[in-house]
Amino acid sequence: LAKTTQPISMDSYEGQEVNITCSHNNIATNDYITWYQQFPSQGPRFIIQGYKTKVTNEVASLFIPADRKSSTLSLPRVSLSDTAVYYCLVGDMAINNAGNMLTFGGGTRLMVKP
């Protein structure tokens, strides 16, 4: 199992770019890196997923260095509504390896201030 380590909390201001880094030193060859966002009283929601290099979608970018031992979630121009807990999940998500033991770390609590 690839254990993940993230900062416990971060503060930012509206309009700033926020970068949250996750360490996963023992990531396996078949593991993907997936980030989730969780608001209070809700289940986690998918943000972005990647295997290597850079991935970008309409809400975030994910940077993964060549050794894949860490990853950085980048949120451009955050707003108050981005205040949430962000989780990095590392695991083999392939359909043909269904049912892997997918475990979450403690997450990063992001507070966006006006």
Added chain:
Amino acid sequence: NAGVTQTPKFQVLKTGQSMTLQCAQDMNHNSMYWYRQDPGMGLRLIYYSASEGTTDKGEVPNGYNVSRLNKREFSLRLESAAPSQTSVYFCASSGRDGEGNEKLFFGSGTQLSVL
């Protein structure tokens, strides 16, 4: 297409009572999971199921049993509830979305209080 549906949304039990949390998904996913989340903490995996008829222990299985009744349904049972099991319980299934991402789809959770 409802996704992952959990029932009930709220439940209060007395110590020693039993109950079953229900979870169903309509996305034809093979894998399903049960997590618990204590206040201010991250999610911890209780049990998971790779396919109908198979279940495996997660990080914190003690005090729980599960049943993968069919491909759609994965239930979590507390045989003798304890105050330490007060938590929010999330069910999830894993599969591919329309953009090719393999991801977890979560239900809305069951808030359980054991007095």
